[in-house]
Structure formats: C-alpha cells, structure tokens
C-alpha cells in the first residue's frame with residue numbers, strides 16, 4: 019500500500035491528461051489488440067515528460083525501457099505490450115499520444131529483480147532509466163518541471179551482477195567472437211568475461227573446434243559483428259549452446275584500441291607480464307570491454323588478468339562429445355545426473371563455479387595436472403586439515419561477486435559484510451595451511467593458495483569489522499548498517515533521533531491527558547508524517563475551542579480524524595533532520611568503505627580466486643576419500659590402463675537406489691599394458707566391445723572416457739589404479755539422436771560426427787564409439803563401421819573403444835594387430851538372461867535381443883513368433899555362409915585400404931612388362947607387345 023501511495027505522490031503525469039494510477043486498475047482497459055500500439059514517434063506538441071521519455075527510448079531502441087516513476091518501473095508503448103505478455107502482468111493505458119491511448123504496465127521496485135530475471139530469460143534486453151534527482155528538487159524548478167532521468171544501465175544476459183539474477187554455482191560468460199579479415203579458414207578469437215566476478219579468458223580456435231569451444235565456455239551472450247553473425251553456420255554454433263547473440267559494429271573489434279583498453283583496465287603499461295596475445299585476441303578483448311562499458315554506462319568491474327585458453331592448453335572435447343558424456347549437464351539439460359553433480363562436494367558458490375570450470379576444461383599439460391593432483395592428494399591424506407578448511411569455507415560468502423557489485427555502484431551493506439567475512443575466512447585458511455600444513459611441506463599448488471590467502475588485507479578486514487553490523491540489511495538507502503561507536507557524529511545524530519522519538523511517545527501521554535481521549539494515538543505514515551489520531555466520536559472537542567487552537571485538523575477518514583500540533587511538527591522536524599544526517603553519514607561511510615575495497619580490488623580478486631581454488635581442491639579430496647577414488651598416474655606416454663574402473667555417475671545412482679554394487683572393469687588400451695594385464699588384450703589400441711543390449715557396453719565405454727576427463731582435471735578417479743598418457747582430444751559418440759531441427763536424420767548426424775572424429779583425431783586421442791552405422795541398412799552400416807575401425811587402426815593409430823552389434827566386425831581382430839575383442843559377460847538361466855556386467859576377452863556369440871525384449875515386457879506371442887523367425891533366419895544365414903566360405907570371403911577383405919596392408923603379388927600387367935626384353939624386340943613384336951599390354955589393362959587375357 020505504501021508503495022502505491024508513494025507512486026501517486028511522486029510521479030508526474032507522462033501526458034497532461036489527468037493522472038491515472040494505472041497499474042492499480044484491473045485489466046479491463048487493456049489496450050485493444052486489434053490496433054497496434056502507437057509507436058513512440060517524436061511529436062512537436064509532446065509534453066516535457068513525453069519528450070523526455072521519447073528521447074531516452076530513441077537512444078535505446080533495441081531494449082525494453084524501464085522508466086522509473088516513484089516506486090515503480092513503468093513501461094510504455096510496445097515495450098509495455100511485450101513485457102506484459104512475457105510477465106503476465108496487467109496491461110493498461112495512461113494518457114494519449116498523437117490521439118491514441120498509450121499502453122502501459124508497471125513493475126514495483128521491490129520486485130524488480132524477479133521481473134528483470136524473467137524478461138532476460140525470455141531473451142529481452144532491458145534499459146533501466148532511473149530518476150537522477152529527488153522529485154522535490156525538480157519541483158523547485160517549477161510545478162511542471164520534469165524529474166531528471168536517464169539510463170543508468172542496460173541489462174543483457176551476459177551482463178548480470180545481482181545474486182538474484184545469477185546462478186550461484188555457474189559462471190555467466192559474455193563472449194566476443196572475432197575472425198580476422200573475415201576469411202573462413204582464419205582462426206577465431208574468443209574473449210570471455212564474467213562481469214559478476216571480473217574473470218576473463220581468451221584464446222583462439224579453428225573453425226572446426228568452434229562449437230566445442232562454445233560448449234566449453236557456455237556463454238549466455240555472444241557479441242560479434244553483423245557480418246560474422248550473418249554466417250548461418252557460425253550463428254547456429256552460438257544458438258545451439260543456448261547463448262543469445264548481440265550484433266555489434268565491426269569497428270568494435272580493433273586490436274590497437276583493445277590493447278589500450280586492456281592495459282587501462284589492468285592498470286599496466288605493458289601486457290607482457292600476462293602472456294602474449296594475438297591481434298585477433300586483442301580485438302576480441304577490446305570489443306568485450308567496449309560492450310561492457312556501453313551497457314554499464316562507463317563502469318567496469320576490476321577485471322582479472324586474462325586466462326589463456328585455446329587448443330594447446332586444454333583437452334579438446336567437441337560439443338557432441340560434451341553432450342554425450344554429460345559432463346556438466348545431463349542430456350535432459352539438468353545438472354542432476356551429470357558428472358559435475360556426482361563429483362561436486364564444494365561448500366561455496368565460487369568453489370562450485372571453479373570446479374565446473376575445471377571440469378569443462380581438463381588440462382593437457384602433464385606438469386599442471388600433477389600439481390593439482392599433488393594438492394588433492396595432500397588433502398586426501400590430511401583429514402583434519404581438510405575438514406577444518408571445509409568447515410571454515412562453508413561460511414565464506416561470494417566475495418568476487420560482492421566486489422564486482424560494489425565496483426558497479428550496485429553494492430549493498432551485505433556486500434561489505436561479505437568482503438569482511440571473506441577476508442576472515444582467507445585469514446583462517448592461511449593460518450590452517452601454515453599451521454597444520456607447514457610441517458608436512460605444502461605441495462606447490464597449496465603453497466600458492468596459502469600465499470594468496472595470507473596476502474589478504476588485515477587492515478581492510480579490521481575496518482569493515484569495526485564499521486559494519488553483524489547482520490546488515492539488504493538496502494543501503496535506509497541506513498542501519500553502521501555499528502555504534504564507529505563514528506561519533508553518527509552516534510550523535512542517532513541519539514538526537516532517539517530523543518525525538520522519546521519526546522514523541524511523551525507527547526502522546528500529554529495529549530491524552532489534555533484532551534481526556536484515552537484512545538488518542540500519535541501515528542506516522544509516509545504521506546502525512548506524524549499525526550494525532552482520534553476516533554470520529556472523540557473528535558468533537560478537538561475541533562472546537564479551546565482545543566481547536568492547538569489541534570489543527572488535517573484529515574477526516576471513515577472512522578478517524580487526524581490532527582497535528584506545532585509541537586508535533588517541531589519534534590518531527592528535529593527527528594527528520596537527525597534522521598537525514600544519520601542517513602547521509604551512513605552513505606558517506608558506505609562510499610568510503612566501497613572505495614577502499616575498489617582500491618584493493620586486484621588483490622581481493624586474487625584472494626577470492628584462491629578461496630575458490632581451495633574449495634575446489636578440498637572438494638576433490640573429499641570426493642576421493644568418500645567415494646574411494648585412486649590417484650591416476652598421468653604422463654606423456656600413450657598408455658590407457660584402467661584397473662578396476664567404475665562409472666562415477668552410475669555407481670552413485672546404484673548406491674542411492676540400493677540396487678547392488680557396481681561391477682568394476684579393466685580397460686588397457688595402447689602400448690603400456692600395465693602389470694597383470696590380460697596378455698590377449700593388452701597392447702591393443704582398439705577394443706571392439708560386443709554383448710547383448712543392457713549388458714553394460716555404453717556404461718563401460720563412458721566410464722573410461724570420464725575417468726580420462728577426471729584424471730586430466732587433476733582429480734582422483736573411480737578405479738583401483740589408472741595410468742593415462744595425457745590425451746589431446748576426446749571423442750565420444752554414444753547413442754546419436756535425431757537433430758531434426760537442423761534437418762539431419764539420425765544417420766546423417768552420426769556420419770557428420772564420425773567424419774569430424776576421423777578428420778581431427780590423432781594418436782594422442784581417445785575415441786569412444788557406440789554402434790556407428792546402425793541407423794542405416796545392415797550392410798551399409800557394417801561396411802562403414804568396418805572401414806572406420808580400419809582407419810582408426812591403420813591411419814590414426816588412436817586409442818578407441820568401439821561398441822557394436824555387428825558381430826561380423828569381430829573378425830577384424832584376426833586381421834588387425836592392434837584390435838582386440840571383448841564382450842560383456844552374461845549367463846543364461848532357464849531361458850532367462852542374467853547380466854554380469856563384467857568385461858571379458860572374446861566376442862559375443864549371440865545378441866540375446868529376444869531375451870531382452872522379453873525382459874522389457876513384449877507380449878508373449880510376439881516373443882514366441884520372434885524366436886521362430888530368428889531360427890529361420892539363422893538357418894538361412896548359415897547355409898549362405900557355408901556356400902560363400904564365411905565372412906572372410908566377403909568383399910570387405912578384398913577392398914584395398916590405406917595403411918600397412920599385406921603386399922599383394924605382381925599383377926598380370928606387371929608380369930607382362932617384366933617379361934619384355936626391349937633389346938630383343940623387332941618393331942613388329944614391339945607393336946604386338948603394346949597391343950597385349952593394352953588388352954591386359956582393359957581386363958582381357
């Protein structure tokens with residue numbers, strides 16, 4: 019109610035028509051849908067308010083304009099129509115423009131974040147125009163003066179800072195995309211920033227790796243030039259990761275301006291200390307900074323030195339593989355069911371973001387991986403230290419986001435308290451690592467973290483602790499967040515205010531006595547301020563002499579009459595000025611502390627990052643301990659030797675459902691073949707995995723890919739032991755699905771993805787392929803699968819797991835030295851099938867499809883009939899095979915293929931050439947020889 023009243027009081031009409039408290043009315047006056055809302059075109063006769071609105075709107079044509087009027091943000095014209103449809107709020111009208119009703123809707127400021135969130139999610143951009151002066155100031159310029167307003171910020175998906183608009187556990191990247199010269203084959207530069215924390219990352223990728231890189235970064239908004247966004251393929255890559263695209267002028271991408279902007283932001287004269295940047299990278303960084311400045315009206319968060327990404331730094335995983343491995347999101351799109359959900363034991367939002375970032379970007383560098391593993395290993399062993407650190411981190415607020423909000427001038431007293439708590443946690447963390455950890459000699463990574471934590475400013479923490487109350491309010495505007503005793507002037511003003519309130523209470527008793535009205539009350543509201551209230555029946559004596567001289571009538575309500583007195587006004591004035599003074603002192607203190615924080619933003623950013631690193635590391639240690647993971651050996655070899663491996667997600671799901679233990683399996687690919695390996699299958703780079711449906715093939719394939727990812731993240735892995743030669747690329751195709759939106763069938767998707775693998779993989783890659791070729795006719799599919807395995811084996815020499823239902827493929831193991839057959843063990847019991855989920859050497863002899871169908875509940879007569887048909891088919895097939903001499907006689911083996919195929923004997927034409935003795939030939943015999951060779955070439959005798 020108070021909000022509505024304030025709105026009535028403060029807003030000036032947009033048009034000279036009588037003011038309508040529009041949003042309070044029911045929907046009946048919704049603008050007619052038959053007629054489009056009038057476009058806000060400028061008009062010579064527009065009122066000053068309207069002229070102001072139109073001017074601001076014209077400067078922000080691509081945004082919904084939120085126009086602050088009192089305690090509401092109002093939207094007008096087509097913005098109102100769009101917002102009311104998205105938000106489901108009342109669309110009404112207010113005044114007229116060019117003779118037509120102006121559609122309008124409004125959002126109360128106390129619910130602004132919620133509505134903003136919904137509009138941004140729905141793909142809108144919002145320009146927020148605030149009142150830049152008190153309406154009282156405006157009134158001083160004349161009754162019709164318009165309150166000054168302007169846009170203070172443009173809100174887009176990639177430029178959010180409020181906790182209520184952000185996911186605490188997810189990074190929110192804005193990414194600038196740039197290709198030098200616009201040539202299709204030139205590499206693409208990507209620069210990303212999370213303005214809620216100041217994190218920046220930059221790198222270059224080839225066009226083929228773009229979709230994987232975008233899937234890794236998962237930006238919520240991508241900016242690029244119009245020309246680049248006109249490329250449908252490129253635009254598709256962006257929209258497929260769920261990012262909104264924002265075209266910006268090509269001139270934003272200027273490497274010289276970018277370099278200057280970056281130096282300015284990092285407050286350095288040279289960038290050399292942060293690594294070297296290519297011209298396209300600087301251009302992308304420049305565009306990013308410019309866009310943030312524009313949307314934030316010149317404000318920038320304290321940005322951190324850019325992290326280098328790009329293809330050499332990280333294990334490359336393309337978009338399809340990321341989706342199929344469900345690294346940070348399940349196929350259904352939720353975190354639930356993903357690898358991240360299974361391994362996340364962090365206790366802070368910043369730690370969760372760091373862990374998600376690590377999981378999205380596993381490392382390539384063996385040294386870095388082992389540094390992380392050393393740190394995790396240390397905390398695995400030091401149980402007490404780990405649990406003390408985690409307990410301390412639990413209370414750490416999100417200081418990175420608090421600092422950024424303060425930098426943008428959007429901070430609240432809670433953000434000051436957050437920095438205070440964060441600094442205390444950092445001090446405690448540093449002390450714990452220095453105390454308990456030091457004796458053991460901290461590993462490098464933990465030593466670095468301890469150093470950063472110890473560098474936190476003790477003075478700033480002490481200042482904040484002295485200034486800010488333990489549990490400050492959300493809003494700074496109402497004050498009440500500075501501790502008593504911090505500043506004497508503030509204490510004095512507060513005392514005056516309290517005295518005034520005491521007087522006011524005394525006044526009520528005095529007036530009760532003077533009037534004899536026992537129910538007389540001194541009350542307060544936003545419109546009248548303080549007033550004296552009596553019921554109608556008691557009002558009479560106050561309205562007549564002698565009391566009427568003292569009690570001035572102010573308002574008559576249905577049941578009550580309100581009065582004021584000179585004394586009341588005097589005390590109210592004193593309270594008001596003391597309140598105002600206290601409030602302005604608190605705002606002053608807030609500004610001082612906020613700028614102290616801003617001055618130390620760089621160091622505070624490092625403390626925030628160190629806290630996040632510590633949480634992520636301790637979380638991985640906790641995971642390793644609780645789930646019984648082992649430290650992997652990661653080196654530069656080509657080994658892939660997993661002993662007793664488990665699927666991290668399926669294992670936990672089985673445990674949660676009490677559905678029995680997960681059966682562990684070995685997987686030894688490549689040259690290493692560790693101790694105790696099965697001789698028959700060790701040293702084979704490629705395993706062909708056969709076995710019935712539901713036997714666990716997909717689970718086995720994925721678990722090995724996930725173990726590799728975890729190892730390169732620097733995490734312990736769900737296995738008894740693992741030795742992994744660091745991978746450059748990981749490919750996974752498990753259960754391709756239709757991509758009808760892009761006009762591709764299941765088979766087409768599968769082939770496009772297989773082509774991507776065969777074109778990009780190297781002998782350092784791991785490839786997981788599940789049932790390639792199954793989406794087409796049997797022989798086509800079999801042939802493609804066959805040729806794929808040959809290519810992987812002969813040309814790419816990659817490590818691969820290949821699950822298939824084509825039992826014919828198992829013949830390849832006999833012909834290709836590096837291919838082994840393994841199968842999922844099953845037992846038959848009284849015509850039922852029991853899955854043992856154990857991988858063993860050899861090929862499956864049958865597929866048990868009918869038994870699985872029976873398990874799935876197919877009607878008995880269908881199952882019975884299927885058995886008959888199968889028996890018939892098998893009989894026919896075996897007769898055919900007997901005639902053809904088996905699969906080895908199929909043309910599959912006759913087809914020439916690249917690689918070290920056995921050298922065939924000389925051809926007839928070669929024999930004929932060899933037999934020629936040129937010196938002994940007569941011209942006639944020479945001519946005959948030419949005719950004979952020609953005939954041989956054409957297939958003759």
Ligand SMILES: Nc1ncnc2c1ncn2[C@@H]1O[C@H](COP(=O)(O)OP(=O)(O)OP(=O)(O)O)[C@@H](O)[C@H]1O
Pocket residue numbers: 668679680681682709710711712713714715716717718855856
């Ligand atoms: N090693 C294991 N230990 C215990 N349970 C397992 C194991 N592997 C798989 N399972 C269980 O078996 C189910 C089926 O596994 P999976 O989907 O991997 O089979 P599949 O052979 O790939 O089947 P399809 O060929 O039909 O895709 C899993 O959901 C899981 O519950």
